[in-house]
Amino acid sequence: MQPIGIFGGTFDPIHYGHLRTAFELWQALRLSEVRFLPAGNPPHRQLTHASAELRVAMVKAAIAGQPGFVLDDREVRRRGVSYSFDTLTELRAEFPQRSLCLLLGMDAFLGLPDWHRWRELLDLAHIVVAHRPGWKAPTMGPLGELMVDHGTGSIRDLHEKLAGRIYIRAVTQLEISSTDLRQVITSGQDPRYLVPEDVRRIILETGCYARERRDGT
Ligand code: ATP
Numbered sequence: 001m002q003p004i005g006i007f008g009g010t011f012d013p014i015h016y017g018h019l020r021t022a023f024e025l026w027q028a029l030r031l032s033e034v035r036f037l038p039a040g041n042p043p044h045r046q047l048t049h050a051s052a053e054l055r056v057a058m059v060k061a062a063i064a065g066q067p068g069f070v071l072d073d074r075e076v077r078r079r080g081v082s083y084s085f086d087t088l089t090e091l092r093a094e095f096p097q098r099s100l101c102l103l104l105g106m107d108a109f110l111g112l113p114d115w116h117r118w119r120e121l122l123d124l125a126h127i128v129v130a131h132r133p134g135w136k137a138p139t140m141g142p143l144g145e146l147m148v149d150h151g152t153g154s155i156r157d158l159h160e161k162l163a164g165r166i167y168i169r170a171v172t173q174l175e176i177s178s179t180d181l182r183q184v185i186t187s188g189q190d191p192r193y194l195v196p197e198d199v200r201r202i203i204l205e206t207g208c209y210a211r212e213r214r215d216g217t
Pocket of ligand 1: 008009010011012016017018021103104105106107108109130131132133174175176177178179180
């Protein structure tokens, strides 16, 4: 059975940096699917900008028609704080015999030691790290040590074991971030070609980033 990819984020908004990364990992790792999990009320940040419902709608629009790309809105439905540990525990119970791969950009991986019960995440899933412009893999500290103990260069490991390995993968470097995108939109510029057209339409029609707005729902 092929591994399941789990790609969480605030997706505020989702952009081509997310989509291309997910697509390349889906292909390279021969994942059965990539589950996009928009965060409800993320513990690592303040409030999101667009509402959870709109962020879900944008993810849905962005992945429509792509085989293997699936929306999983459990964190949004759960409301309140959602920890990756809890989500992975749920997914592990739902798929006891499947390899699970948590997909992270390098910036997210470097922040891992701040996550709730972070060391236990590797009991539940593999961690696959995609390079992201401007971020380097850790060689020292707790993550450097984690890499020594759990690092692998073999995709086969991700298929043969259910969890416990860390695999770093180079992907096409697209220097797009949701923060920069929101800046582009608030300043009245057009986000065309940074996000899928259907996502752009939602952004323009709802005006969700048109002005400074905080919405934790
Ligand atoms: P923000 O600018 O608000 O921090 P973001 O663009 O980093 O947002 P998130 O929703 O926080 O988007 O990211 C979800 C996941 O996607 C994280 O693991 C992040 O590292 C990864 N990611 C985001 N943008 C890129 C990109 N351009 N290339 C590769 N990975 C990315």
